[in-house]
Amino acid sequence: MTAGSKGAVQSWGSAFASARGSGGPPKPWRRRLAGPEGFSLKTFVFSVILLMGAIIGLQIARERQTNSIEPDERLLYVRSGPLLEKVSLSYDAVMADVYWIRTLQHYGGTRLSKKTDKRYDLLYPLLDITTSLDPKFAIAYRFGAIFLAEGYPDGPGRPDQAIELLKKGMRAQPQKWQYLHDAGFIYYWWLEDFRSAAEWFDRASRVPGSPWWLKPLTATTMAQGGDRASSRLLWQQMLEAADNDWLRQNATLRLAQLIALDHLDQLSALVARYKSSTGHLPSSWEILVGARLLSQAPIDPAGVPYHLDPATGAVELAEKSPLHPLPAHLRRH
Amino acid sequence: MRVVREIALHVFKESVRDRVPYTLVFFAVLLMATSYLLGQLTAGQEVKIIKDLGLAATSLIGLFIAIFIGIGLVSKEVERRSIYNLLSKPVSRRQVVLGKYLGLVLTLLVNISVMVAALYGVLAYFWFVSDPSVKAGWETPALDPALMVASGLIFVELALITALALVFSTFSSPLLSAALTFGLFIVGHFNADLKRFDQIVASRPVAYLARALYYLLPNLTLFDVKAEVVHGYHVPATAVVSAVGYAAAYIAVLVATSVFIFERRDFK
Numbered sequence: 001m002t003a004g005s006k007g008a009v010q011s012w013g014s015a016f017a018s019a020r021g022s023g024g025p026p027k028p029w030r031r032r033l034a035g036p037e038g039f040s041l042k043t044f045v046f047s048v049i050l051l052m053g054a055i056i057g058l059q060i061a062r063e064r065q066t067n068s069i070e071p072d073e074r075l076l077y078v079r080s081g082p083l084l085e086k087v088s089l090s091y092d093a094v095m096a097d098v099y100w101i102r103t104l105q106h107y108g109g110t111r112l113s114k115k116t117d118k119r120y121d122l123l124y125p126l127l128d129i130t131t132s133l134d135p136k137f138a139i140a141y142r143f144g145a146i147f148l149a150e151g152y153p154d155g156p157g158r159p160d161q162a163i164e165l166l167k168k169g170m171r172a173q174p175q176k177w178q179y180l181h182d183a184g185f186i187y188y189w190w191l192e193d194f195r196s197a198a199e200w201f202d203r204a205s206r207v208p209g210s211p212w213w214l215k216p217l218t219a220t221t222m223a224q225g226g227d228r229a230s231s232r233l234l235w236q237q238m239l240e241a242a243d244n245d246w247l248r249q250n251a252t253l254r255l256a257q258l259i260a261l262d263h264l265d266q267l268s269a270l271v272a273r274y275k276s277s278t279g280h281l282p283s284s285w286e287i288l289v290g291a292r293l294l295s296q297a298p299i300d301p302a303g304v305p306y307h308l309d310p311a312t313g314a315v316e317l318a319e320k321s322p323l324h325p326l327p328a329h330l331r332r333h
Numbered sequence: 334m335r336v337v338r339e340i341a342l343h344v345f346k347e348s349v350r351d352r353v354p355y356t357l358v359f360f361a362v363l364l365m366a367t368s369y370l371l372g373q374l375t376a377g378q379e380v381k382i383i384k385d386l387g388l389a390a391t392s393l394i395g396l397f398i399a400i401f402i403g404i405g406l407v408s409k410e411v412e413r414r415s416i417y418n419l420l421s422k423p424v425s426r427r428q429v430v431l432g433k434y435l436g437l438v439l440t441l442l443v444n445i446s447v448m449v450a451a452l453y454g455v456l457a458y459f460w461f462v463s464d465p466s467v468k469a470g471w472e473t474p475a476l477d478p479a480l481m482v483a484s485g486l487i488f489v490e491l492a493l494i495t496a497l498a499l500v501f502s503t504f505s506s507p508l509l510s511a512a513l514t515f516g517l518f519i520v521g522h523f524n525a526d527l528k529r530f531d532q533i534v535a536s537r538p539v540a541y542l543a544r545a546l547y548y549l550l551p552n553l554t555l556f557d558v559k560a561e562v563v564h565g566y567h568v569p570a571t572a573v574v575s576a577v578g579y580a581a582a583y584i585a586v587l588v589a590t591s592v593f594i595f596e597r598r599d600f601k
Contacts (some may be wrong), residue, residue, distance in 0.1 A: 090522055090554070091389045091392075091393070092560070093559055093560045094386055094389040097378075097385050138472070245467065
């Protein structure tokens with residue numbers, strides 16, 4: 001041992017001694033915490049804080065340097081639901097919850113990410129595993145179908161997988177009319193196949209305990225599927241039947257979109273009227289307010305002003321509006 | 334009977350002194366508090382997830398108590414040589430086995446009761462703070478009395494596992510006993526597959542053997558009604574009564590086997 005290292009040892013020794021020596025005989029709890037060599041509590045706590053600081057600092061430094069080796073979020077080691085159900089023993093329901101949380105994180109994280117190539121590759125496998133682990137997990141089928149059907153980039157745009165998931169739910173719980181109704185909704189809203197939608201609504205209406213309004217919904221969908229009135233009826237019933245805040249918010253948003261579509265028609269008519277009377281297009285909403293065609297600049301149901309293109313006279317929903325984008329199939333041109 | 338009660342109380346006090354149940358109960362309470370945090374991430378499924386997590390934690394922690402204390406019930410006395418002291422008193426070996434078993438069952442009962450009370454506490458909090466519109470979306474009420482059925486059957490299952498650990502404890506080392514008991518716990522959840530073995534093997538003798546094992550090995554799936562209760566499905570009284578009857582008969586066989594082995598064991 002060199003003289004320098006001896007000195008260092010001596011100074012550590014005296015540091016421990018001074019920490020030990022002060023304040024008379026140690027209290028019993030302190031004595032219990034002290035090691036055989038009398039390693040004082042103060043030194044111990046100080047050392048732990050110092051070392052933990054070093055550990056966290058190193059971790060942060062490493063993360064800054066090596067972003068590229070972050071684990072791939074799109075990794076799913078086991079894809080077989082039945083296998084996971086077996087190995088979970090009697091803890092399959094809690095495992096289903098874990099996979100459900102993972103599903104929400106995958107969907108929400110991808111949807112909100114700023115990436116241009118959003119990939120929802122794991123959404124269906126995660127939902128399949130969740131519902132295999134807990135076949136009665138109704139929300140996983142219902143939300144899962146909504147997530148899967150949602151058009152890209154807000155979702156994977158896979159109504160086929162959504163229907164598949166709902167059919168799995170129907171096999172597990174044939175008494176749940178909601179799955180049949182949701183399948184009809186996907187045919188209506190995303191696939192625009194109103195005949196199939198009406199068939200699913202009809203099947204839902206035949207399930208014992210299903211609500212009365214499924215029958216008129218079936219008739220309306222069959223007669224005038226695709227127009228705004230029947231869409232409004234569909235979403236209004238969805239809102240009233242929703243047993244969950246998320247479903248309620250979704251239905252409220254869609255109803256607001258339908259109101260915005262009506263607004264756009266009315267505003268386009270006003271612009272056309274102004275043009276026919278003056279011979280030119282209005283350059284802003286203020287011109288229409290000045291002409292007493294409007295009382296104020298129009299705003300959508302979310303409170304965002306509508307956009308008026310002075311060059312073409314086209315009235316559009318602002319891109320920053322929470323209602324954007326509006327369902328294309330219900331636009332009138 | 335008084336002797337059995339004294340031994341049982343001694344086992345209970347010893348397990349409390351061991352501090353292991355305290356740590357595990359603390360863990361259960363902590364887990365339930367964590368479930369509250371998890372509930373924030375689950376799109377309106379807080380109550381379901383808290384129930385799932387609470388019941389799973391109760392079952393898992395009870396399993397650890399049953400196995401890790403159960404395997405030492407007899408073997409620890411032999412290792413410490415305190416068995417000589419115990420048997421020198423006017424106590425029969427049968428009373429020792431029975432008392433030790435009932436003592437651990439009492440420990441489990443107290444622990445499970447604390448965990449279930451904590452679970453109801455977390456659920457009561459949710460019930461109290463949630464809007465009526467949120468409550469309307471719950472599959473079952475937060476303070477659903479049916480949770481008692483699920484936790485009651487968890488207790489019955491753990492009493493059976495304790496009896497298994499006791500049998501192994503009478504003739505085997507703690508490590509081997511733990512491995513065997515845990516192995517049977519896993520088999521107990523898989524043995525429905527043994528019944529259907531004839532569908533995957535061509536050999537009839539193997540299929541018969543599998544069928545025989547299905548009936549002989551403990552069928553622990555009978556006690557698992559957690560998912561049904563959480564989703565609000567009715568658990569028929571006959572299913573509960575038959576599961577309890579099955580467990581009682583199985584436990585009687587296992588305790589009798591423990592007594593049989595222990596009475597013939599030579600400690601010299």
